[in-house]
Amino acid sequence: MNDATRAATSVGAAKGSPSQPSARLAIQGRNLAVRLCVLLKTARVHDVGNAAFQGPLAGFIDTIDQMWTAEGDFKILSVGEFLYVNQHRLKVDASSYPSYQYLIDEFRARGLGGFAFTGKLTPPEVKKFVRLFLDVDTKAAEPFDEFSTSLTKLSVERIVPLRTVVPVVGQVGSEEVRDSRKVAKRTFYRAIESARTVMLSARDRRPIDLRKAKRAVQGIVDLILEEEFSVLGLTALKNHDEYTFQHCVNVSILAIALGQRLGLPKRLLGDLGVAAILHDLGKAAVPSWVLNKSGRLDTDEWNVMNDHPIQGVKMIAKMRGLNELALRSMIVAFQHHLNYDKSGYPRLEGCEDQCLFSRIVAVVDCFDAMTAHRAYRRHAFTPYESLHMMITENVEKFDPIILKAFIHTVGMYPAGTVVLLDTNEIGIVVEPSPHDIFRPKVKLLRDRERRPVEGGVVDLNARDEKNGAYVASVVSALNPEEYDINVAEALS
Ligand SMILES: [Fe+2]
Ligand SMILES: [Fe+2]
Numbered sequence: 001m002n003d004a005t006r007a008a009t010s011v012g013a014a015k016g017s018p019s020q021p022s023a024r025l026a027i028q029g030r031n032l033a034v035r036l037c038v039l040l041k042t043a044r045v046h047d048v049g050n051a052a053f054q055g056p057l058a059g060f061i062d063t064i065d066q067m068w069t070a071e072g073d074f075k076i077l078s079v080g081e082f083l084y085v086n087q088h089r090l091k092v093d094a095s096s097y098p099s100y101q102y103l104i105d106e107f108r109a110r111g112l113g114g115f116a117f118t119g120k121l122t123p124p125e126v127k128k129f130v131r132l133f134l135d136v137d138t139k140a141a142e143p144f145d146e147f148s149t150s151l152t153k154l155s156v157e158r159i160v161p162l163r164t165v166v167p168v169v170g171q172v173g174s175e176e177v178r179d180s181r182k183v184a185k186r187t188f189y190r191a192i193e194s195a196r197t198v199m200l201s202a203r204d205r206r207p208i209d210l211r212k213a214k215r216a217v218q219g220i221v222d223l224i225l226e227e228e229f230s231v232l233g234l235t236a237l238k239n240h241d242e243y244t245f246q247h248c249v250n251v252s253i254l255a256i257a258l259g260q261r262l263g264l265p266k267r268l269l270g271d272l273g274v275a276a277i278l279h280d281l282g283k284a285a286v287p288s289w290v291l292n293k294s295g296r297l298d299t300d301e302w303n304v305m306n307d308h309p310i311q312g313v314k315m316i317a318k319m320r321g322l323n324e325l326a327l328r329s330m331i332v333a334f335q336h337h338l339n340y341d342k343s344g345y346p347r348l349e350g351c352e353d354q355c356l357f358s359r360i361v362a363v364v365d366c367f368d369a370m371t372a373h374r375a376y377r378r379h380a381f382t383p384y385e386s387l388h389m390m391i392t393e394n395v396e397k398f399d400p401i402i403l404k405a406f407i408h409t410v411g412m413y414p415a416g417t418v419v420l421l422d423t424n425e426i427g428i429v430v431e432p433s434p435h436d437i438f439r440p441k442v443k444l445l446r447d448r449e450r451r452p453v454e455g456g457v458v459d460l461n462a463r464d465e466k467n468g469a470y471v472a473s474v475v476s477a478l479n480p481e482e483y484d485i486n487v488a489e490a491l492s
Pocket of ligand 1: 279
């Protein structure tokens with residue numbers, strides 16, 4: 001691939017050296033962002049003199065103390081759709097996303113890029129800072145100037161406001177400026193929030209409100225119908241802590257995309273997405289020590305685990321306003337571990353056949369479960385290994401037409417697969433191609449000399465303008481561990 005072609009085909013520029021955030025800064029940066037968010041949100045509800053504000057205040061001051069002791073002066077910055085602490089980009093996951101997005105939105109409304117912290121803070125100056133921050137007239141022509149001047153007047157000197165940083169192509173955050181990708185990410189994390197709410201309601205035997213889940217699913221359906229397949233890439237971002245919720249959302253996203261491939265109309269895609277998000281609802285009845293057990297389950301534990309399809313049916317049956325969607329969801333919850341070859345569970349005479357939705361969910365459920373890190377096995381399978389096991393040794397378990405459509409949905413090298421290109425570069429698949437199962441979009445991680453690079457995304461469907469040849473092709477899938485590649489970091 002020549003450089004001119006690369007520039008033309010890259011979604012973001014491949015440039016710069018890797019900036020692996022130190023573990024300490026990653027943890028402290030996350031703490032800082034979350035605590036600043038809590039501080040501001042609390043102050044929206046309670047006056048800064050209120051007792052309810054004192055906990056968040058102490059937590060924030062403590063975090064600044066620790067960071068300043070370790071780093072000296074430091075700053076938190078919003079660039080594009082990411083937060084940075086000094087030069088280190090904070091990794092987004094489902095639990096940190098709402099806090100990060102809150103800060104990014106609040107900073108943006110005030111024309112702020114972020115803040116520099118130039119010393120340890122006292123409670124009075126943090127209180128002044130918070131009051132001023134919330135009082136800024138965000139409709140003013142120059143909210144930044146108003147805020148900055150007020151801070152100086154009140155002698156808040158160790159919190160220094162910084163102007164908005166505009167991302168430049170080739171620099172940090174530039175690849176995420178595209179609005180559609182931003183929407184995909186937001187939709188994804190909102191869906192995880194909805195799945196969490198539904199599962200926790202089921203666990204605590206509270207009434208389940210499906211409205212949020214339905215809205216979240218509709219957002220996913222819209223993205224898929226707009227061919228915004230970057231949302232499929234997000235399903236490869238596995239988070240240990242959020243596994244149960246994220247799994248439900250991944251299954252929903254993959255099921256909707258597969259349903260679209262199969263030609264289902266929009267209304268049915270919505271129903272399929274909701275049924276998919278609820279497929280493991282019954283796991284809310286399984287004790288967490290069984291779900292997370294690292295050793296083999298004994299017979300009693302297996303019985304509890306294998307009962308989750310029936311528990312799911314019972315939970316959905318208790319929902320208010322039983323309708324066609326609820327009935328479909330019950331059927332999927334019951335049948336998703338039955339197999340096409342009539343193996344699987346739960347065994348119930350006369351109920352061995354799966355409906356279409358269940359056959360779809362069974363395929364994507366298996367794929368997502370295989371690619372996740374679980375306590376009971378040392379390594380997750382790579383997406384490439386998982387797909388190949390499904391189409392070889394496990395092929396009889398799945399409806400062959402649906403399995404074939406699934407390959408066309410995620411591609412032969414599904415998102416999250418580390419690949420060697422014929423340019424001798426190494427990259428990670430971030431998005432399948434709707435046109436060619438062998439030509440996904442690949443984010444470059446290593447150059448021809450195997451030196452780390454960051455950021456450039458190459459569409460393998462692109463051709464060289466001069467000779468019409470593809471700019472690059474996949475040679476093989478690689479084991480990320482052999483190349484010291486952290487998949488989660490590479491995808492985030
Ligand atoms: Fe399940
Ligand atoms: Fe599942």
